[in-house]
Amino acid sequence: MENKIGAHVSIAGGVKNALDREEEVGGNCGQVFVHSPRVWKFGELTEEEAEEFRKDYKSRGWGPIVVHSNYLINLATPKPDLFKRSVDTLREELKRAGRLGLEYVVFHPGSHTGSGVEKGIKSIVQGLNMVEEAIPEGTKLLLENTAGKGTTLGKSAEQLSEMIEKSDLGFDKVGVCFDTCHGFSAGYNIHEKEGLEQTIKEFDELIGWEHVEAVHLNDSKHPQGSEKDEHAHIGEGEIGEEGMKNIVNHPRFKEKPLILETPVDKDKGYKENIEKVKELQSS
Numbered sequence: 001m002e003n004k005i006g007a008h009v010s011i012a013g014g015v016k017n018a019l020d021r022e023e024e025v026g027g028n029c030g031q032v033f034v035h036s037p038r039v040w041k042f043g044e045l046t047e048e049e050a051e052e053f054r055k056d057y058k059s060r061g062w063g064p065i066v067v068h069s070n071y072l073i074n075l076a077t078p079k080p081d082l083f084k085r086s087v088d089t090l091r092e093e094l095k096r097a098g099r100l101g102l103e104y105v106v107f108h109p110g111s112h113t114g115s116g117v118e119k120g121i122k123s124i125v126q127g128l129n130m131v132e133e134a135i136p137e138g139t140k141l142l143l144e145n146t147a148g149k150g151t152t153l154g155k156s157a158e159q160l161s162e163m164i165e166k167s168d169l170g171f172d173k174v175g176v177c178f179d180t181c182h183g184f185s186a187g188y189n190i191h192e193k194e195g196l197e198q199t200i201k202e203f204d205e206l207i208g209w210e211h212v213e214a215v216h217l218n219d220s221k222h223p224q225g226s227e228k229d230e231h232a233h234i235g236e237g238e239i240g241e242e243g244m245k246n247i248v249n250h251p252r253f254k255e256k257p258l259i260l261e262t263p264v265d266k267d268k269g270y271k272e273n274i275e276k277v278k279e280l281q282s283s
């Protein structure tokens with residue numbers, strides 16, 4: 001089976017443009033926002049547009065395409081108004097994913113901003129239960145592991161598994177997205193062979209590796225355990241070329257859709273980073 005690799009592409013000019021952009025960078029899976037990630041409001045999506053997109057997507061025969069949730073969403077917040085807005089927005093994103101025929105919505109579990117880990121997780125669990133009925137048939141909600149800075153929750157398999165287990169959602173509706181930069185920054189030594197095995201084992205035992213349904217493949221600008229979330233070009237960060245080579249050739253990673261969220265700057269974009277991954281896989 002061909003590896004699934006792609007990138008987070010822009011929806012400027014409408015979501016319909018995302019599929020061409022994905023092919024331009026050499027992707028056969030990927031990720032999009034369904035509205036601007038830093039504002040609450042949604043643009044209009046007519047049924048005609050949604051249907052056109054679904055047909056176009058199906059005709060290309062690749063995927064999955066993951067919807068990345070808005071950055072303002074925080075299910076762990078102790079503030080009732082922000083919690084409600086977060087639930088409403090996540091519901092709408094899930095509905096949109098369903099209308100577009102997309103398989104996943106990935107979101108960051110949230111930050112407790114001072115209320116404490118226990119209350120934060122409780123709030124996330126409540127939020128998960130509140131969005132459950134908005135999860136369309138054929139779409140799953142994925143919790144993304146985080147770098148763990150400050151009061152951010154979801155940096156470990158243990159925390160993610162607690163959120164899922166305490167919720168009413170079964171694995172037919174929920175799963176995990178593993179971000180390599182976040183995992184490394186949170187302390188997982190995935191740049192070393194042994195550490196990589198240990199990380200997979202930990203996720204397998206606590207969540208089930210099969211429920212890690214997508215991988216965000218990013219190198220990290222900051223060292224292991226720094227808790228800083230800044231992505232680097234593949235092989236050029238602290239995970240490094242050898243580390244990345246181990247990851248992209250590991251059978252348990254190769255079986256997942258690898259979605260890049262690497263920087264786009266004047267030297268390199270997604271195309272070059274996807275080529276780099278393929279080079280590491282064949283060398």
Ligand SMILES: [Zn+2]
Pocket residue numbers: 068107108144
């Ligand atoms: Zn993310």
Ligand SMILES: [Zn+2]
Pocket residue numbers: 144179216261
């Ligand atoms: Zn990510």
